[in-house]
Amino acid sequence: MARxxxxxxxxxxxxxxASVVSLALGAINVPLSETIDILLGKGTGGPHEQIVETLRxxxxxxxxxxxxxxxxxxxxxxxxxxxPLASPDVIGVTGGAGFGAILIIILFPGSxxxxxxxxxxxxxxxxxxxxxxxxxxxNRGNTGKVILAGIAVLSLFTAGTTxxxxxxxxxxxxxxFFIAGGLTSSGWDELQTIWPYFAVxxxxxxxxxxxxxxxxxxxxxxxxxxxxxxxxxxGAAIAAALLAAASAAIAGLLGFLGLVVxxxxxxxxxxxxxxxxxxxxxxxxAALLAAAxTLARTLRAPIEMPVGxxxxxxxxxxxxxxxxxxx
Amino acid sequence: MTTAARExxxxxxxxxxxxEVEIGGTPILRGADLELARGELLAVVGPNxxxxxxxxxxxSGLQPLAAGExxxxxxxxxxxxxxxxxxxxxFVPQRMPVPAGVTVREAVTIGRSSHLxxxxxxxxxxQDAIGAAMERTGVTRFAGRALTTLSGGELQRVQIxxxxxxxxxxxxxxxxxxxxxxxxxxxxxxxxRSLADDGLAVLLVVHDLALAAALADxxxxxxxxxxxxxxxxxxxxxxxxxxSIWHAEAHLSEHDGRTALHVAWTExxxxxxxxx
Numbered sequence: 001m002a003r004x005x006x007x008x009x010x011x012x013x014x015x016x017x018a019s020v021v022s023l024a025l026g027a028i029n030v031p032l033s034e035t036i037d038i039l040l041g042k043g044t045g046g047p048h049e050q051i052v053e054t055l056r057x058x059x060x061x062x063x064x065x066x067x068x069x070x071x072x073x074x075x076x077x078x079x080x081x082x083x084p085l086a087s088p089d090v091i092g093v094t095g096g097a098g099f100g101a102i103l104i105i106i107l108f109p110g111s112x113x114x115x116x117x118x119x120x121x122x123x124x125x126x127x128x129x130x131x132x133x134x135x136x137x138x139n140r141g142n143t144g145k146v147i148l149a150g151i152a153v154l155s156l157f158t159a160g161t162t163x164x165x166x167x168x169x170x171x172x173x174x175x176x177f178f179i180a181g182g183l184t185s186s187g188w189d190e191l192q193t194i195w196p197y198f199a200v201x202x203x204x205x206x207x208x209x210x211x212x213x214x215x216x217x218x219x220x221x222x223x224x225x226x227x228x229x230x231x232x233x234x235g236a237a238i239a240a241a242l243l244a245a246a247s248a249a250i251a252g253l254l255g256f257l258g259l260v261v262x263x264x265x266x267x268x269x270x271x272x273x274x275x276x277x278x279x280x281x282x283x284x285x286a287a288l289l290a291a292a293x294t295l296a297r298t299l300r301a302p303i304e305m306p307v308g309x310x311x312x313x314x315x316x317x318x319x320x321x322x323x324x325x326x327x
Numbered sequence: 328m329t330t331a332a333r334e335x336x337x338x339x340x341x342x343x344x345x346x347e348v349e350i351g352g353t354p355i356l357r358g359a360d361l362e363l364a365r366g367e368l369l370a371v372v373g374p375n376x377x378x379x380x381x382x383x384x385x386x387s388g389l390q391p392l393a394a395g396e397x398x399x400x401x402x403x404x405x406x407x408x409x410x411x412x413x414x415x416x417x418f419v420p421q422r423m424p425v426p427a428g429v430t431v432r433e434a435v436t437i438g439r440s441s442h443l444x445x446x447x448x449x450x451x452x453x454q455d456a457i458g459a460a461m462e463r464t465g466v467t468r469f470a471g472r473a474l475t476t477l478s479g480g481e482l483q484r485v486q487i488x489x490x491x492x493x494x495x496x497x498x499x500x501x502x503x504x505x506x507x508x509x510x511x512x513x514x515x516x517x518x519x520r521s522l523a524d525d526g527l528a529v530l531l532v533v534h535d536l537a538l539a540a541a542l543a544d545x546x547x548x549x550x551x552x553x554x555x556x557x558x559x560x561x562x563x564x565x566x567x568x569x570x571s572i573w574h575a576e577a578h579l580s581e582h583d584g585r586t587a588l589h590v591a592w593t594e595x596x597x598x599x600x601x602x603x
Contacts, residue, residue: 213437216429220420223389225441226413272428
């Protein structure tokens with residue numbers, strides 16, 4: 001128990017540190033003390049306040065929300081499908097969101113503001129397709145069936161995306177940033193559209209924590225305790241789809257985070273109890289994305305690198321090191 | 328107490344009539360009856376594929392019925408929600424998956440979760456129930472260990488503890504000893520018998536007929552999807568039934584509470600008996 005509390009505290013500190021650094025650093029560095037003053041409403045109204053409040057605060061909040069959402073989505077999917085490889089990719093969301101975004105970028109380049117909506121809509125469409133196939137007929141809600149349906153739908157949408165890019169190669173460069181995954185300093189607009197999806201996703205995930213723990217002891221024990229296993233899986237998949245599609249709408253395709261953060265959290269806490277893993281994955285994902293985004297836009301400022309590949313390059317060695325140590 | 332409640336309390340904890348189950352269009356159960364009394368240990372026996380597991384899963388609400396009637400203390404199974412069922416029976420599967428990173432105490436705590444509302448914490452009474460379930464099954468001394476480090480016998484005790492934490496009047500266990508060695512089997516048998524002696528109704532699927540005869544107050548024989556006999560184990564497990572249902576030449580013997588199944592294991596043994 002003490003170990004979990006320690007991991008939790010460390011993660012909370014990491015979230016706060018990453019947020020403050022994310023607000024302070026960038027093309028123009030704002031001193032830490034001034035950043036904190038601005039946050040507390042004691043700013044002096046200078047250009048720094050403008051930068052922190054209108055550019056960096058929304059971006060930092062986006063990084064925290066997306067990071068937390070992907071961490072939680074990965075945690076509940078891995079629990080629901082009892083499969084360590086599960087991530088939002090597996091239920092088709094990533095493939096669908098990618099296709100929706102590329103569709104807007106390539107066919108409607110004049111309406112680029114629709115990109116988040118396209119990503120969200122197609123992400124959810126792809127997930128619905130997977131659910132419709134996997135939760136009907138014989139063996140509905142069976143883990144293997146969900147994963148196979150997910151991979152098939154993912155392939156379908158990935159083929160659509162590749163086809164679009166091949167047909168309009170001259171417009172492909174503008175799609176790369178979305179595919180790589182990254183945040184932009186575009187103010188509060190995107191969050192204002194997308195936040196309800198995050199909210200519903202997080203609430204569902206919180207309610208599913210205990211049912212998911214039951215599922216860890218098998219479908220029969222879950223049924224003995226009055227749950228219906230295939231409905232728990234469906235609920236978890238829907239919550240994960242909402243969180244992942246909303247994340248893709250804001251930050252493009254950052255699948256790696258959802259796969260890895262829950263594993264790191266489990267290894268660090270020494271438990272796979274969802275009561276710990278789900279909230280800790282939220283904190284871990286938020287801290288990781290906020291920190292990685294800060295690095296991505298400061299290392300070669302004013303040039304911004306996409307955070308997706310950056311995070312993978314940073315995260316994989318850490319992940320592999322933990323994997324060697326623990327397993 | 329209302330009249331209905333008084334009538335309900337007089338009912339047998341579990342009564343099933345004419346249960347039929349189809350899986351993928353294939354009839355598995357074609358008409359099975361079952362009645363379980365308070366504090367009784369009832370063994371369901373039968374050959375492989377007879378439908379024993381399907382029967383206990385069906386009455387537990389884990390497998391949909393094609394026909395028939397199941398009543399829990401008088402209440403129709405079809406009208407009970409998952410949460411209601413979780414209050415009347417605990418189902419202990421043959422072998423639960425063993426997730427990594429879950430301790431014995433955490434697993435037993437999960438067994439208590441049917442009593443909790445979403446997002447609520449454990450009450451002192453819940454903690455007591457978890458502690459009592461662990462104490463009763465003898466798992467307290469390794470409560471902090473991960474499930475992945477346990478032996479088969481220890482794991483089976485934990486599974487029963489998970490069921491006991493539900494605090495139901497009926498415990499249903501599907502072949503709890505089928506993968507255990509002799510000593511571990513004796514341990515689980517002793518535990519289940521003492522639970523029944525203390526008033527818990529126990530419904531047990533069991534392969535070992537000598538064990539069933541020693542342990543059970545009554546047995547039900549399932550063959551080809553039907554219950555063909557019910558009663559005191561020594562009385563219904565006759566040589567004739569062992570021959571016609573199990574296709575084995577064997578007989579049960581009992582002496583001082585010890586049971587044995589004497590089997591002609593090879594055709595040569597059968598032949599030599601015929602010659603003598």
